[in-house]
Amino acid sequence: MSSTAPSDLRFVDFQAQRRRLGGRIEAAIASVLAHGRFILGPEVERLEQALADYARVRHAITCASGTDALLLILMARGIGPGDAVFVPGFTFAACAAAVALVGATPVLVDVEPASCNLAPASLGAAIAAVRQARRLTPRALLAVDLFGRPADYAALRPIARAHGLFVLQDAAQSFGARWRDEPVGGQGDAAATSFYPSKPFGAYGDGGAVLTDDDGLAEEVRLLRTHGERRPAACYEHIRIGLNSRLDTLQAAILLVKLGALDQEIARRGVLAARYDEALADRVEVPAPLAGGRSAWAQYTIRVQGRDRLAAALARRGIPTAVHYPRPLHRQPAFAHFPSAPDGLPVAETLARRVLSLPIHPDLEAADQIRIIAAVRDLVAKGA
Ligand SMILES: Cc1ncc(COP(=O)(O)O)c(C=O)c1O
Numbered sequence: 036m037s038s039t040a041p042s043d044l045r046f047v048d049f050q051a052q053r054r055r056l057g058g059r060i061e062a063a064i065a066s067v068l069a070h071g072r073f074i075l076g077p078e079v080e081r082l083e084q085a086l087a088d089y090a091r092v093r094h095a096i097t098c099a100s101g102t103d104a105l106l107l108i109l110m111a112r113g114i115g116p117g118d119a120v121f122v123p124g125f126t127f128a129a130c131a132a133a134v135a136l137v138g139a140t141p142v143l144v145d146v147e148p149a150s151c152n153l154a155p156a157s158l159g160a161a162i163a164a165v166r167q168a169r170r171l172t173p174r175a176l177l178a179v180d181l182f183g184r185p186a187d188y189a190a191l192r193p194i195a196r197a198h199g200l201f202v203l204q205d206a207a208q209s210f211g212a213r214w215r216d217e218p219v220g221g222q223g224d225a226a227a228t229s230f231y232p233s234k235p236f237g238a239y240g241d242g243g244a245v246l247t248d249d250d251g252l253a254e255e256v257r258l259l260r261t262h263g264e265r266r267p268a269a270c271y272e273h274i275r276i277g278l279n280s281r282l283d284t285l286q287a288a289i290l291l292v293k294l295g296a297l298d299q300e301i302a303r304r305g306v307l308a309a310r311y312d313e314a315l316a317d318r319v320e321v322p323a324p325l326a327g328g329r330s331a332w333a334q335y336t337i338r339v340q341g342r343d344r345l346a347a348a349l350a351r352r353g354i355p356t357a358v359h360y361p362r363p364l365h366r367q368p369a370f371a372h373f374p375s376a377p378d379g380l381p382v383a384e385t386l387a388r389r390v391l392s393l394p395i396h397p398d399l400e401a402a403d404q405i406r407i408i409a410a411v412r413d414l415v416a417k418g419a
Contacts, residue, residue, distance in 0.1 A: 043353075044355060044403055044407075051396075056292060056293070060239075060289055063289060063292050064285060067285050073283065076284030076287070079284055079287040081287070082290050085291065086294075090218045093250065094248070094250070097244045098282060099280040099281060100243045101207040101229025102229075104227030105130065105133035107280065109137045110255075110259050110277075112174075114134075114137055116138040117172055118139040118140065118171065119171035120174060120176070121144050122141040123153045123177070124383040125360065125363050125386055128369070130364075131364050134177070142171075142374045143373060143380060144161045144380070146383055148382050148386075150186075152178070152185075152186040153187070154382065155190040158194055160376055160378060162194070164377045165374070176191065176194075176195055176203070178205065180204065180209030182330070184322070185214035186222075192222075204219075204220070212330055224247065224249060226245070228244050230286065235301060237293075238293075259275055260277065260279075260280040263277035304397055310404060322335065322337075334392040335392060335393050335395040336391065337390070349410055349411070356392060361387055
């Protein structure tokens with residue numbers, strides 16, 4: 036297959052994806068247009084069953100975004116003012132925002148240098164500090180599977196159990212990954228995922244889902260996503276204050292097609308990651324190996340000194356990159372006033388200066404990847 040011209044290289048290539056999936060997406064859209072049940076149509080229910088089966092959980096409840104999935108879980112648990120939720124400081128803003136939006140306090144915790152995921156030692160210290168201060172009640176921890184790599188649930192769950200914390204798994208970047216031999220989504224008490232288009236399991240617009248084995252929590256989330264209206268819907272009796280947070284039927288139809296391709300896409304991302312590892316490990320810091328399980332490879336993120344210079348030089352050669360994330364949450368104007376772990380977040384700060392994500396979408400041609408690798412090697416050698 037022919038590679039693309041340098042200026043055509045995309046960080047995520049939706050056009051190539053559409054060509055690969057053929058007319059199936061168009062057919063799925065046409066069928067929704069034909070039946071016209073745009074809100075909670077039959078595809079939504081089919082997708083929810085398929086997601087629950089895939090993730091091996093009892094319930095999947097779709098909603099309008101990954102942010103809303105986090106919000107709905109926190110609301111359903113009754114987490115609010117006076118409660119502390121422990122959140123990694125190196126992640127997307129939605130994680131701390133959802134906690135703050137329910138009136139609870141996000142307590143920002145450092146991450147592990149190797150995995151970029153929640154650091155158990157920093158978490159333990161943050162819980163102890165909150166307990167000692169007696170101002171907030173520790174209620175939950177939000178474990179993010181950053182870049183598609185499952186968090187360290189073997190270490191996090193015993194800490195949560197010891198302190199009676201609810202484990203909210205943020206699988207926005209990891210749906211399709213595996214923790215040991217389990218599909219991602221069932222490692223906590225409930226999980227939130229996102230269907231934002233560039234995610235490993237992305238739609239063609241916004242969307243999200245809650246995954247859980249807890250029947251009561253699932254029922255509460257279903258109520259809350261439709262303004263707390265007693266079910267069956269359209270009775271106009273509201274028994275909770277909720278949201279309008281439904282996944283469009285059109286997006287559900289698209290996701291049903293894409294679910295059939297997900298494992299193949301993640302396998303392809305894994306091949307690309309292995310090639311990057313092999314070709315770059317002597318020049319830059321590559322992602323640490325994951326023993327057991329598999330990453331969904333939402334991002335392939337290297338670490339380099341002089342990251343901004345390298346990104347700019349790559350851009351001049353037509354190679355797109357991205358920085359996830361240039362500022363840790365405790366350094367963000369919106370979140371800087373929230374409490375942090377007692378020893379600060381030095382790992383998150385170093386990562387924010389050094390991380391650089393390279394293209395890893397499943398339609399990246401081998402020749403294009405070889406060109407990316409050659410450019411990174413060349414520029415790093417020249418100290419660009
Ligand atoms: C880790 C993480 N959590 C939550 C979200 C929020 O998802 P959404 O953009 O669908 O609201 C994202 C999306 O970028 C994310 O990466």
